[in-house]
Amino acid sequence: MLKTFPKGGVHPPENKLTSAKSIKRMAVPKVVYVPISQHIGIPAEIIVNVKDAVEIGQVIAKSGGFVSSNIHSPVAGTVTKLDLIIDTSGYKKQCIVIRTDVKNEANFQEIEYPLVKDIILEPKAILQKINDYGIVGLGGATFPAHVKLNVKEGTVLDHLIINGVECEPYLTADHRLMLEKAEEIMVGVEILMHALNINKAIIGIENNKKDAIDIFKKLTQNNQKIKVAALQVKYPQGGEKQLVRALLNREVPKNGLPLDVGVIVHNVGTIFAIYQAIQHNVPLTERVVTVTGKKLENPANYWVKIGTPITDLVNEVGGLPEGTRKIVNGGPMMGKAIKNTDVPVTKGTSGILVIADDEASRGEPKNCIRCSECVFVCPMGLEPHLLMNLSEKGLYERASAEDIMTCIECGSCSYVCPSHRPLLDYIRFGKQIVKKLNTAKN
């Protein structure tokens, strides 16, 4: 039996339409729109002015605090505007608008980075560089990477886990990266192990990516420290707590972090970004994005510059198909629906999913038939039907006592409810209020 987490989970249809498509390079856009808040935490502070000329990789916004991140220019060009632009969150956010200098060859050079295996930097310098080079979690949560790596003296840390699960249906960005950059990822893993002084690492990959598992099996064959583990396919295995439970049989305490059980988890995309930063001095200004959907002419995976309008991506795959009803930034389970494609790609954009026709609308909510499906699938052991009920009635104290804050918003409950109840909508709402009440108390 392959490993997996024991409690809850669902099996949405995988629909990995693009897993056989190698990552192509998107043309450099004429204009990039770079939001200063692409990570969880404090927005970065803009340090350029309108009309400034910027180089590729130049810092254009500086980390605004500890939980924040630097932002670098994805292109060489001129800052034309500092403006409020609707980003993937649906809210207007500060953006740096840069017009690409079409005459500057640097913009169009395709650099082939050789594989560099030797790790020269000392741990401290590595961590500093990860901070400086704007690296955030690329799995979707966009948590600044240096914060996660900032381990207090005396913390016992024995495992680094590499998240190559990609349990979201449709998305194949991590899958393709693992196939195409496996050796670089291996070096990235070693860099982090060196930096954190950990000597065990496990790369967790779901069994629907057998080719990736095989590659890493080969690469880790004679490696005593780094192992690869095939996992049973089950959503939300990419959730940190679920993954740690699946791979190491350790349960992260309620309200705790993987760190509490001696583990640090990083996504494969983040690991590759770290490799690029440490070995090639390349800051995070591009990422892999899966552009997909059943009705798209030619769904594919792309290397995309941060700040590229999603419109460009959609045009590249043949435009929005007839009957498009929903555009999702991310996967179908946790992604955010966006109003239109005039929104830039950010560090957290793992995919663009276009949903057409009736697949886009939800079923009409009916009475709860108390079937317990939501309870059975909740990976956190919660009672979603109860939490929804409590949020609906405004009983936030009770919702809090029923552990509403531990919900990881995986959506398994809403996915499975046969009465189409908007469970997660209400739970999210309840969480926001409970959070406010808690801050007010402290």
Add this chain to the structure above:
Amino acid sequence: MSEQPIIVSASPHVHSDRTSKKIMYDVVIALIPAFLVSVYVFGASAFIVTSVAIASCLLFEYGIQKYLFKTAVTITDGSALLTGILLAFNLPSNLPIWMVIVGSLVAIGIAKLSFGGLGFNIFNPALVGRVFLLVSFPVQMTMWPTAIVNNTNVVDAVTGATSLGLIKEGLLFGKTMTEISPQLPSTTQMLFGFTGGSLGEMSALALLLGGLYLLYRKVISWHIPVTVLATMVVMTGIFWFIDPEHYASPLIHILSGGAILGAFFMATDLVTSPMTKKGMVIFAIGIGVITVVIRLFGAYPEGVSFAILIMNAFVPLINTYFKPRRFGAKIKAKIVSL
């Protein structure tokens, strides 16, 4: 671009293809084998009682929702249909039609809609209907047509007591099981359904077939049916082991009366059963114990309906005390060595 507006709703953006309606109709499908056996054994009367129960349940739901409560009519969701079938399955096939209609009114009007409709009722509507009839019309409700298969395989039905009734009566008059046994139908007859009893409860095999279908379709989990039956086997087994002359064997207890119908179809009613696996097991043990106590020591020969209704009342309590285990609860930050 499409003319229809773009939808901006929160995640998740996909949904499984299960719906409450499909679940209800799956239960209906699972009941078909037992229904067919019933029509074969009892003839047209089984068909008529079932049809009347279904029709009146649907009509009462429609009428009450439309004219009394003035709310949305939900008769297409499959739930009233199911209540009708299950009520009929718990009635003798020769019950006067007007009583079937009264039972339906109680089931839908009182047990379901007055509590707030589907999902809000505490007690299993079909069982409330049945118990109401049993208490109000004890004579008609315990006159069972008994099916007898004669040597040409033609089925006749005559009125008589159920196996459980025969046992209870026999023991009451000081007979021993050895003396009572010849009057009881054989195990094979019980399996196939050629015994006396309510319309849908006689054929253990047909009901098991339906139960397996429900398990396969994941409409129910094994916890309730298996625990109910296992509890009954253990309890009746102990008494039978100690004094086989005065207690019927576990096999007779499982195969007769409403044990299998109750365990697979009545106790598993989604709305009125607990919402965690632990809770389900507690609930099912309760049903098993109460059923056996009523059967062995109570005034009625059969106790499944009462047992389920009594345990229904405990479900809110069970749900409060048997919660799913929260992820990471009671775990201290520590490293478990490998």
